[in-house]
Structures are given as structure tokens and as C-alpha cells.
Amino acid sequence: MKAGWERTHDFIMPDIDTVRKILTPFLKGKRVTDMEPLSGGLNNSNIKITTDTKECFVLRIYSKRNDSPGKETAILNLLSEKVPVPSVLYSDRSCFVFSKPFMVLSWIPGLPFSEMLTKKDIACTTTLAAAIGETLANIHHITFSDSGFLDEDLNIKEKIKLDAEMFVIFIKESMEKGFGEKHIGTGMSAEVLRFSLLENIGVQNKLVHSDFNPLNIFVNGSTLSAVLDWEYALSSSPLLDIGNMVRYESLDSTLLEPFVEGYLHNGGHLPEQWLQKAKLLDFMALFDLLNKEHCGERRRQDITRIIRRTIEDWEQYDRIQQSFTE
Numbered sequence: 191m192k193a194g195w196e197r198t199h200d201f202i203m204p205d206i207d208t209v210r211k212i213l214t215p216f217l218k219g220k221r222v223t224d225m226e227p228l229s230g231g232l233n234n235s236n237i238k239i240t241t242d243t244k245e246c247f248v249l250r251i252y253s254k255r256n257d258s259p260g261k262e263t264a265i266l267n268l269l270s271e272k273v274p275v276p277s278v279l280y281s282d283r284s285c286f287v288f289s290k291p292f293m294v295l296s297w298i299p300g301l302p303f304s305e306m307l308t309k310k311d312i313a314c315t316t317t318l319a320a321a322i323g324e325t326l327a328n329i330h331h332i333t334f335s336d337s338g339f340l341d342e343d344l345n346i347k348e349k350i351k352l353d354a355e356m357f358v359i360f361i362k363e364s365m366e367k368g369f370g371e372k373h374i375g376t377g378m379s380a381e382v383l384r385f386s387l388l389e390n391i392g393v394q395n396k397l398v399h400s401d402f403n404p405l406n407i408f409v410n411g412s413t414l415s416a417v418l419d420w421e422y423a424l425s426s427s428p429l430l431d432i433g434n435m436v437r438y439e440s441l442d443s444t445l446l447e448p449f450v451e452g453y454l455h456n457g458g459h460l461p462e463q464w465l466q467k468a469k470l471l472d473f474m475a476l477f478d479l480l481n482k483e484h485c486g487e488r489r490r491q492d493i494t495r496i497i498r499r500t501i502e503d504w505e506q507y508d509r510i511q512q513s514f515t516e
Contacts, residue, residue: 196486260342323452
């Protein structure tokens, strides 16, 4: 699973004195006594900090200076009463007191849903899968004026329309002009390009997390406690999140049914051939992850397995799709 992938950027772990200094305006006399790096994201750095008052927070340090911190703050504020998300308690994007933008988030007890899956508690994971589907439907209820990338005010800064033509162009550029062929060879893109179902994928102006998977979903017992890491969010097709969430699920997955039923029960909509279309959109995400000069061997092997299994299972998806649309 993605948890074993190599990081895109090195983890940033300041010393405790630096953290005490940069958080002085937020701590207001409290003292940081402990710091613990948190696993999960492959891009930014999350650190659990504990104070002398036994309070816990998350220090989130961004790897780049861009509008991601502002956008993420705006989305978390937008969702605060609609979806379980952490609260933004403090932020500094000036890069004056520290070389990278950072924010302080509320600490949410629990563990990633990916860890819960390893416990093999079918009853609990089934309940959580349904809750995850319902939560995703709530996210997708939020609509924008158009589709595209969002700025820090949640306005569309660059329009994007997903269709068959864009799919072909994106895959070819990632493989032939980018680094994709270097990592997985020349034949894989030709196999993927046999599929062209990206017409009529439904609405494309919904709030999409764009990295919605068990690593970014926190649970506490049988309760979904938070959806984390919104840096890649955009206005697009809900099928992007569906594809990401079911990326690792096999044809006989016990999670797919409660997840999709929870999504539909809470007002989510699935177009015809939704699973195949979601898988194709996820292909775009996977090929984008491959389009790096240095991809990482574990990442390369995992993505190659996912693509091959999807191609092998393609004809079987029709049976699964129909079971939810009849």
C-alpha cells in the first residue's frame, strides 16, 4: 500500500528550540516538551507536539512555498461543520520566522483507516467503510462555479475538463515525454490507451479531495474522526475520489459494497460505468506519480501492480457496477 512508498520530499524535523521559537505567538507561555514525527503524507511533514500542559497539537510544515497552505486553511474552515476535519489553530506563511510555511492543527486521537484494515475486524471496518462513503458524499455536496484548480480563496484559478481526449494526451505525455516509460517500460501506456470511457463522467464541479484513501482517513474505534491532508483538493469529478479510495480493493473486497452503499445513501451519485471511469481517472493520478525523474522502487513496483491488475480485472468491473445501479 502507499504507506510504504518513498517520500517525494525529505521529512522536515526542526529541533525543539526552533519549534518553541516559531510557535511562541501561538503557545502564549506554554512550553513544548515533546515532539514526534507522524507517518502518512509523502510530501509535507506532520509533527505531534506536546506541551507542559499535556495538550497535543499537530505542527504541519509544507515542503514548498505556494498557495497550498492558504487553500487548505480555507477548505478546512469551509468543512468545519460539515465533515470531520482538524481545526486550523495558527498559521504562518511568511517564511520569515521559519524557512517553510507551517500551521498548527488540532490533535485528533485515533489511527489511519489503513492501520485498522490490518486488524481484520470485519464488523468494525464494514461500519467504517459505510461512514467513509457517507462522509465522501457530504464532501461532494459542495459545488463550485466551474471545474479546475482552486486558489487560496477557493476561486477557480485554472479550468480543467476531464474527457477522453485529455486522458489520451495526459497518458502519452506522462509516458513518452515524461519519465513514465523509464520506470515501467513502453508497453504499459499502449495497454491503458485501449480504454476510452471518459466521456459523460458526470458533473465536474464538486469539491474533490484528490488524495482520498485509507492513509488520509483517521478513525477512532468504529467512528470516523477526521479526513486529513487537503493540499491537492480541487473542483472536479467525484469519480476521482472514488477511484483513489478503491485503488487497492480486489474484485471480492468486503469494503466496496458498504462504502458505495454509504455514498449513495447519503446523496452521492454514480454515472453509468462508474467503476471503470473511476479507475481510468485513477490511472491519470498513477501515471502522474510515475512522471518523476526519481520515482522510488517501492512506488514503481506498487503502481505497476495496480495498473496490471486493473487491466486484468477490467471486464469484471461491469458486474460490480451494475449491482449498484440496478
